[in-house]
Amino acid sequence: MTVRPGPERSDTYPAWLPEAVRNYLVHTESGMSIRALARAQDCHPSTVLRQVRKLEIRRDDLLIDGALKSLSAQASAGPRQQPKGAGPMTLDIPLGAPDQAAPLTQTRINHEARRILRRLCEPGAVLAAARDMAAAVVVRQDQSGDQLCTTKVDREIAQAMALKDWIACSDPEARVARYFITHTGRAALRRLTAQDENRAGGFDDKRATAARDRCWDMVSLGREQQAAPRYHVTESPLVGLARRRDRDGALFLSRALVATGERLREDFELAQLATGAGAGWDQAALGQVPVLQADAAPAARAAYDRVCSALADLGPGLGDVVLRCCCLLEGLEQTEKTMGWSARSGKIVLRIALDRLARHYAQNAGRYGPMIG
Incomplete structure (x- = not known):
């Protein structure tokens, strides 16, 4: 019987773990329900459910499976005692290499x-x-x-x-x-290269580096608001656009539109498991989608169908911009050059495409799809 985390249990995971991996470990190892995780992170349970399913499908990957087993063993062993006033703990057992002394930060x-x-x-x-x-x-x-x-x-x-x-x-x-x-x-x-250039120019933020190396305590879930965005600014053009405002002072992209783009990206990542990482999706908006693998998992097949349905509904143009910006993480400037659009027109087309994509989801499965539980 799994025990729900409480004040008496303080398993920690390294801060560099992606949010989806943290949610998977807390759910599978500590028994925290999907709904509780979703409430703590201010998202819908379907988001956490997709993250858990994706990690479970990827357990066939030897690197993924080895990493999750190592993290699970560390969580079961519990954090080592630390003197008072020593500051936040860092992972003192490297992931996948317990005999080495250097921490994996x-x-x-x-x-x-x-x-x-x-x-x-x-x-x-x-x-x-x-x-x-x-x-x-x-x-x-x-x-x-x-x-x-x-x-x-x-x-x-x-x-x-x-x-x-x-x-x-x-x-x-x-x-x-x-x-x-x-x-x-x-x-x-690209992000790491940009950090090197900033550091060479004297713009190095050591406090941010120290914060990234701190451990993540699952007991603090629900007590602290997660202020950090789901994806880094350089990873998704939606994050940068979400901070901009139009002439009236309103946000250029509403939170609902950003969530719509993230939902498509999550489905796209699952769909890649059904087609192979090397499969080309560049022409998917034109109907030239990669072929499904014969041994693809049912969850990956369902995500593949959802992505194909959404792109087919949007059609060329609108489908291209959401595919490139939300799924392939291509910058708006590069998308404008590829599509032959005028400068600074891509953000307008992207907002129209996200609005149409939100209507597609609402018409087919409601805002978040079937309720869980």
């Missing part, structure tokens, strides 16, 4: 990810990992067709990158799993 992940993601952006580059390999490697083919190892990756770093959706496996059942960089991984590389 956001700073360390960013430092390693800079070189790894750059290598994965090279043509034909993949990250190879196997259960009997102590570390992963990034390989690519050279001009003669031979496999060239470009860098080695600590296993716990590879697991953290997989949890963050920076890399994805096209065939989890293979003996040697091959991982490709995702659109989220490319966005993370």
